[in-house]
Amino acid sequence: MHIADRVTQLPEYPFVTISRTIAAKRAQGIDVISFGIGDPDRETPGFILDALDRGARSAANHRYPESEGLPEFRKAVTDWYERRFGVALDPETEAISLIGAKEGIGHAGLAFLNPGDVAIMPDPAYPVYDVGTIFAGGVSYKVPMHEESGWLVELDDIPADVADKAKVLWLNYPNNPTGGVASLEYFRRVVEYAKAHDLIVLHDNCYSEVTYDGYVAPSFLEAEGAMDVGMEFHSLSKTFNMTGWRIGAAVGNAELVEALRVIKSNLDSGVPQAVQEMAIEALNNHGDWVVENNVGYQRRRDRVVEALRSIGLAVVPPQAGLYVWTRVPEGYTSEGFANTLLEERDIVVTPGGSYGQHGEGYIRLSLTLSDDRVDEGLSRLRDWKIPPPPVS
Ligand SMILES: Cc1ncc(COP(=O)(O)O)c(C=O)c1O
Incomplete structure (x- = not known):
C-alpha cells in the first residue's frame, strides 16, 4: 500500500504529541495539569x-x-x-x-x-x-x-x-x-x-x-x-x-x-x-453572557501572569484570546522548557516552536481549564526554582 505523500510529509499536528505525553504520564498515575489545548472547560450555556x-x-x-x-x-x-x-x-x-x-x-x-x-x-x-x-x-x-x-x-x-x-x-x-x-x-x-x-x-x-x-x-x-x-x-x-x-x-x-x-x-x-x-x-x-464569561478568563489570566512572573518570566498580559504567551528563560529552548515543566512539575504547556520557527523561545499556556485546576497548577509553580538550562 502506498498512501499519498501529503499525508506522510505533514508535520505532526502539535497537540497529538502533547496528548501522548499526557497519556503516558497519566498511565503512571501522575496528576498532570494541562495548560495545553485551548478548549473551553465550561459548558455551553x-x-x-x-x-x-x-x-x-x-x-x-x-x-x-x-x-x-x-x-x-x-x-x-x-x-x-x-x-x-x-x-x-x-x-x-x-x-x-x-x-x-x-x-x-x-x-x-x-x-x-x-x-x-x-x-x-x-x-x-x-x-x-x-x-x-x-x-x-x-x-x-x-x-x-x-x-x-x-x-x-x-x-x-x-x-x-x-x-x-x-x-x-x-x-x-x-x-x-x-x-x-x-x-x-x-x-x-x-x-x-x-x-x-x-x-x-x-x-x-x-x-x-x-x-x-x-x-x-x-x-x-x-x-x-x-x-x-x-x-x-x-x-x-x-x-x-x-x-x-x-x-x-x-x-x-x-x-x-x-x-x-x-x-x-x-x-x-x-x-x-x-x-x-x-x-x-x-x-x-447572548445579552451579557459573553462579557461575564470573559470576566472568568480575565481572572485566570491575571493569576497565570502573576504565577509566571513569580518564577522570573517576563510576561505581557494579553488583551485578548485564550492564551498567555511568554518567553522561556535564557538558555532554554521552548521544547526544553516545556519538558522541564512536565518532568519537574507535571504541568503541560505548548512549546512555541510548534507554531513555527519564530515561536521558538516561547511557551503558550491556555486559560481553558477549571479554576481549581488553574489554582493547583499555579501552586506547583509558585515555589519552583527553575533549574539551570542543560549545557548543550
Ligand atoms: C486561530 C484559530 N483559528 C481557528 C480555530 C478553529 O476554531 P473552530 O473551533 O471554529 O474550528 C482555532 C482553534 O483553536 C484557532 O485558534
Whole structure:
C-alpha cells in the first residue's frame, strides 16, 4: 500500500504529541495539569442548549443541511456583524456557514490557490493556514512576527517580489498563539497593500469576542475597501464554549464566499441544522453572557501572569484570546522548557516552536481549564526554582 505523500510529509499536528505525553504520564498515575489545548472547560450555556433541544425535535432538521447554511443562520451572522462591527453584509451572498472555522480555513486553500501559488502567512501561527496551503499544492511564505512590533505581520518585511507573486495573505488578530492585537489603522494599511499587490486577504477573527480590560477587537471588514479584497473567518467555539458543536462562519467579498461555497458543496454537507439553531440563539440572545464569561478568563489570566512572573518570566498580559504567551528563560529552548515543566512539575504547556520557527523561545499556556485546576497548577509553580538550562 502506498498512501499519498501529503499525508506522510505533514508535520505532526502539535497537540497529538502533547496528548501522548499526557497519556503516558497519566498511565503512571501522575496528576498532570494541562495548560495545553485551548478548549473551553465550561459548558455551553443553557439558553443555547435549549435551542438544541427544540431543534433536535424538528423533523426538518433530520435531513441533509445545505453547505452554505440556513438562510436564518446567515442572517443571524450578518445581523450580528452589523450590531457588533457596524459592517453591513448581504446574508444571501456574503456569508456562509462553516463546520467550525478550521474547516473553512482548511478548505480556503482549495478555493483560492492553484498548485504553485504562494500564500503569505504569519510565523508563529495556527497551523491550518499552512496545512490548507500544502493540501492545495500551494507554497507558504512565512513572515516572522516579533514581540517588539506587537506580533504584527510587518508588511514591509515581505519582499516586494513575494507580495507581487502571492495570491493570498493570511492574518489572525487577536492572534493565537501570541495574543497580539491589530488596530483598524493596521487593517486599513493591509487593504491598501492587498490592492497594490492584488492579494486576497483572509482574516481569522476567531478570538474577537474573548477580550479583556475593556479592549474591543475590530473586524478586518471595518476597514474601508476590505470587502473588495477579503473575507473573515469566525467561530462560535471560543466565544460560546461551543467547540464540540462545530460551527463558524465566513463573511466578506461575495466572489470569495461563492468560491468557498463551491468547494464546500462538493466536499461537505453543511452544519447540522439544530446546531445552526443553537448558533442563531447564541448570536441573537447572548445579552451579557459573553462579557461575564470573559470576566472568568480575565481572572485566570491575571493569576497565570502573576504565577509566571513569580518564577522570573517576563510576561505581557494579553488583551485578548485564550492564551498567555511568554518567553522561556535564557538558555532554554521552548521544547526544553516545556519538558522541564512536565518532568519537574507535571504541568503541560505548548512549546512555541510548534507554531513555527519564530515561536521558538516561547511557551503558550491556555486559560481553558477549571479554576481549581488553574489554582493547583499555579501552586506547583509558585515555589519552583527553575533549574539551570542543560549545557548543550
Ligand atoms: C486561530 C484559530 N483559528 C481557528 C480555530 C478553529 O476554531 P473552530 O473551533 O471554529 O474550528 C482555532 C482553534 O483553536 C484557532 O485558534
